[in-house]
Amino acid sequence: MRASIVFTAGLVAAxxxxxxxxESPPPAATGSEDIxxxxxxxxxxxxxxxxxxLAAVVTLSTDEAARLTLRIDDGQQTWDIVPDExxxxxxxxxxxxxxxxxxxxxxxxxxDRAGNRSSSDPLSYETPPLPVELPRTxxxxxxxERMEPGVNLFNVKWWDEDxxxxxxxxxxxxxxxxxxxxxxxxxxxxxxxxxxxxxxNILYSNSPAGDLxxxxxxxxxGDIVQxxxxxxxxxxxxxxxxxxxxxxxxxxxxxxxxxxxxxLTSELxxxxxxxxxxxxxxxxxxxxxVVGDVIVEFARDGTVIRRVKLLDVLDPxxxxxxxxGGGYYSDLYVDADxxxxxxxxxxxxxxxxxxxxxxxxxxxxxxxxKISLATGDLIWLLGTPANWKEPWSSKLLQPVGEVEWSYHxxxxxxxxxGNIVQFDNGVPRVSPYETQPAVEDLYSRAVEYAIDEAAMExxxxxxxxxxxxxxxxxxxxxxxxxxxxxxxxxxxxxxRETGPDGRTSTAVDRKRWARILELTHTDPAETVFEVILxxxxxxxxxxxxxxxxxxxxx
Numbered sequence: 220m221r222a223s224i225v226f227t228a229g230l231v232a233a234x235x236x237x238x239x240x241x242e243s244p245p246p247a248a249t250g251s252e253d254i255x256x257x258x259x260x261x262x263x264x265x266x267x268x269x270x271x272x273l274a275a276v277v278t279l280s281t282d283e284a285a286r287l288t289l290r291i292d293d294g295q296q297t298w299d300i301v302p303d304e305x306x307x308x309x310x311x312x313x314x315x316x317x318x319x320x321x322x323x324x325x326x327x328x329x330x331d332r333a334g335n336r337s338s339s340d341p342l343s344y345e346t347p348p349l350p351v352e353l354p355r356t357x358x359x360x361x362x363x364e365r366m367e368p369g370v371n372l373f374n375v376k377w378w379d380e381d382x383x384x385x386x387x388x389x390x391x392x393x394x395x396x397x398x399x400x401x402x403x404x405x406x407x408x409x410x411x412x413x414x415x416x417x418x419x420n421i422l423y424s425n426s427p428a429g430d431l432x433x434x435x436x437x438x439x440x441g442d443i444v445q446x447x448x449x450x451x452x453x454x455x456x457x458x459x460x461x462x463x464x465x466x467x468x469x470x471x472x473x474x475x476x477x478x479x480x481x482x483l484t485s486e487l488x489x490x491x492x493x494x495x496x497x498x499x500x501x502x503x504x505x506x507x508x509v510v511g512d513v514i515v516e517f518a519r520d521g522t523v524i525r526r527v528k529l530l531d532v533l534d535p536x537x538x539x540x541x542x543x544g545g546g547y548y549s550d551l552y553v554d555a556d557x558x559x560x561x562x563x564x565x566x567x568x569x570x571x572x573x574x575x576x577x578x579x580x581x582x583x584x585x586x587x588x589k590i591s592l593a594t595g596d597l598i599w600l601l602g603t604p605a606n607w608k609e610p611w612s613s614k615l616l617q618p619v620g621e622v623e624w625s626y627h628x629x630x631x632x633x634x635x636x637g638n639i640v641q642f643d644n645g646v647p648r649v650s651p652y653e654t655q656p657a658v659e660d661l662y663s664r665a666v667e668y669a670i671d672e673a674a675m676e677x678x679x680x681x682x683x684x685x686x687x688x689x690x691x692x693x694x695x696x697x698x699x700x701x702x703x704x705x706x707x708x709x710x711x712x713x714x715r716e717t718g719p720d721g722r723t724s725t726a727v728d729r730k731r732w733a734r735i736l737e738l739t740h741t742d743p744a745e746t747v748f749e750v751i752l753x754x755x756x757x758x759x760x761x762x763x764x765x766x767x768x769x770x771x772x773x
Contacts, residue, residue, distance in 0.1 A: 256337035257281040257329040264314065264325050264342035271403050271441025275314040275344050277325060284308055285329040293321045300772075306332060313439055315771050316400050319349040350404070352377070352389060354760040358397035360749040366737055367702040370394050372766045373711070374410045374423075375752070376696075378731050378759030385409050390423065392771060397750050400771060403441050408433070411763050412471050417478075419773020420444055424468050434468050434482075439773060447521060449484065452551060461521040465513065467551055470566045475516065479524060481577065481592075483565045484513045487552050488530060493560060494538045497651035508555035509535065510548050512565035514579060516592065527595045529563060529579070533588065534611050538562070540647055540655065541583040541627070567631045567641075580631045580641065585624065585650065587631055587639070601639075601668060601677055605650035616670065616677040623679065625666060630698035630711070630764060638680065639668045640708065642697040658725055662690045665699045665710045665738070683710070683744045691715070692723045693733075698764035701740075707747065708738045713762040731759025737767075 262279035266272060277289060284306035290299050291314060302312035317323050323346065327339040354375065375389040388410030392401035403421075413423040416436065425433040432449035448457050451466035465484035472482040493507035511530035517523045545552075545559025552559055567580035576598060578589045586602030600607070600614045603624040607615060625643035632640055643664040647655040664684035668677050684691055696713035712734045718724035730753070737748040754760050 253331070253333040254335060256335035257283050257285040257331050259327060259329050259337055259339045262327055262339045262342060264344050266344065268441035270405065271401070271439070272347050273315070273317045273319065273399075273401050274440050275317070275325075276311060276440065277314055277327060277342065278311045279327060279339065281308050281310070281329050281331075283331050285310075285331045287312060288328040288330070289314060290326040290328060291316070291323060292326075293318060293323045295321070313772075314344075315439060317344070317346050318398055318400060319346050319402075321346055349399075350402070352387060352404070353391070353399065353402070354752045354754045356393070356397050356399075357751045357753070358749070359751060360736070360746045361395065361397075362747040363395055365705070365707075365739070365747040366395055367705045367707050367709070367767055369767045369769045370400065370771050371709075371735055371750075372413060372415065372421075372768050373735065373762050373764065374413055376409060376761045376763060378761070388423075388425065390421065392768070393750065394771075395748065401439070403437065405435075411469075413764070414473070414766060415768055415773070416474050422472065422474070424470075424472060432467055434472060445519070451486075461519075463515075463517050463521045464523050465515055465517075467548075471568050473568060473570060475570055476572050479516050479518050481568060481570055482515050482517065483568055483579070484515050485510050485548065485551070486513050486528060486530070487511075487555065489557065490535065492536070494536060494543075497538060497540055497543055500652045504536075506557040507560040508545075508552065508557055509560050509562050510545065510552065511535070511562055512579070512581070514565075514568060514577060514590070514592075525592060527590055527592065529565070529581075529588075532590060532595060532597050533563065533581075533584070534608060535562065537584065537606055537608070537611075538651055539583045539585050540649075540651060566629055569631045569633060569639075571633070578631050578639065580628055582627045582629070582644075585626045585628070587625075587628070587641070599670070599672065599675060601670070603650055605653075614675075616675055619671075619676045619678045621679060622668075622677060623664075623666070623682070623685070625664070627694070629696065630700075632700055634667065634701040635703060635706070637670075639670065640699045640701050641666060641668075642693075642699045642711070643682075643684075644694055644697060645692060646694045658692075658694075658723055661692050661694070661723070662686055663692050663694075663697070663712070665708060681740060681742060681744075683708070683738055689743075696733075696761055696763050700766065702737070702767055706740045708740055708744070709765065709767050710736050710738060711762055711765040712736065713764070731761060733760060733762040735762070735765045 260280045264277050266275045323344045324341040326341050330336045371393045388405035390403040394400050408425045410423050420436050420438050422436050434447040436444040446460040448460045449465045450462045467485045470483045490509050491506050492504040495505040496502035514527045516525040545561050563581040564583040566582050569578045575593050576591050589598040601616050626648050627644040627646035629642045643666050645661050645663045664682050667681040693714040698711040700709045715732045716729045732753040734751045738744040
């Protein structure tokens with residue numbers, strides 16, 4: 220079912236999907252003598268879930284089959300929604316796009332098959348004030364005629380007293396004016412990855428808050444549709460949740476064309492000879508509890524279809540900076556002995572249906588790896604050649620022209636031409652056993668790579684950031700997406716940390732903030748949209764990923 224949306228106060232018209240519950244239509248009326256409009260009864264407007272306070276539902280009955288138009292007025296603008304082109308007698312439709320702290324009226328216009336119309340009395344809904352847990356937003360650049368149509372979907376991650384908030388998860392949808400037009404609050408744990416599914420619902424994963432095991436699907440009313448949990452570390456039954464035989468869900472879960480999911484999960488193996496130093500290549504190896512990623516395809520009913528274990532694909536003895544820590548997984552593998560080691564830290568996955576393969580981003584290895592999902596075979600590696608040995612070194616793509624490698628990257632995805640875009644966090648721009656530069660000298664980039672797989676070569680047709688006028692630095696989180704209508708690039712600059720002078724800082728009193736910007740895919744890139752999210756210095760706010768949705772409605 221589809222919903223047409225027309226703004227009548229200067230905003231752009233759009234078309235979007237809508238979930239609507241209604242009974243099957245009765246037989247069509249016949250004859251041209253019908254001049255009686257439908258009678259509307261039992262019209263009600265209400266929010267059904269306080270977790271999503273900017274969404275409401277209109278329910279009503281008509282005495283004959285009719286289709287509806289909802290006319291919404293918030294005192295500053297008016298817009299129409301056509302929930303469905305079909306004719307029904309029992310109606311239930313979502314009202315989305317409302318803003319905090321405003322009184323909204325919804326007038327229902329019912330039209331029968333003969334074109335007769337009637338209108339309900341205005342229905343009222345007052346949205347609550349802007350929640351205190353939402354950060355301040357500031358739009359600094361906005362050129363709507365050059366922007367990709369749609370709205371921005373993203374999460375908000377809070378910091379308090381230099382600790383990440385683990386008990387509050389926020390999902391936000393923002394329009395091109397910087398107004399928040401949809402909001403979801405989860406008081407159980409923080410939220411990481413979020414995305415819209417093909418059915419119009421939203422899928423999110425929780426942050427590492429004791430257990431990396433939850434996936435939740437919600438509709439636009441904030442209602443839980445389905446939940447999944449990992450059973451590998453927690454085999455107990457959880458009421459209302461679908462079990463999946465994996466240790467964890469972390470960083471990213473994507474929907475495959477066949478309706479299954481492809482997820483980053485993990486496993487733990489004890490190694491007797493894991494590297495013990497990232498500064499001394501001659502240091503004796505030592506026992507370690509090594510976390511490796513497992514890429515898993517699973518069905519909606521929780522059945523695991525395929526697994527690819529990266530400890531069986533890549534060199535388990537090659538380390539990068541970060542490979543000797545284990546903090547991200549310390550709440551999951553709490554009893555690990557010997558010491559826990561986060562070997563490669565997978566943080567993004569992209570699927571290519573053309574050859575049934577995936578590309579996985581491995582932060583602590585400073586590499587993208589393309590792997591066959593069908594066979595588990597390694598196809599190529601994109602990243603610095605430092606410290607790779609055979610047989611893996613023969614899989615390294617060779618640079619053509621000026622190519623700068625990415626370090627501790629996030630968010631791999633494809634452009635319309637099949638190129639790869641990602642966020643190069645730039646940490647620390649060297650490999651073991653080189654000396655790390657000062658944080659003030661580091662920088663991040665949005666970067667595009669073009670792969671010639673037959674020749675095993677890579678080139679770099681575009682980038683933004685780096686040293687110079689456009690320099691910026693987000694050492695973790697963040698994302699890059701290519702936008703299909705304009706060809707623009709959406710960048711989540713998700714983890715800025717600056718001191719009073721505005722320069723990058725790791726001091727305890729640093730300011731933590733984030734921004735979302737849309738760039739032209741040109742050289743040099745031009746900014747057509749930028750919104751900054753910030754808060755008082757004693758707190759901080761970051762964003763994991765932002766996604767551009769074509770419309771607020773599914």
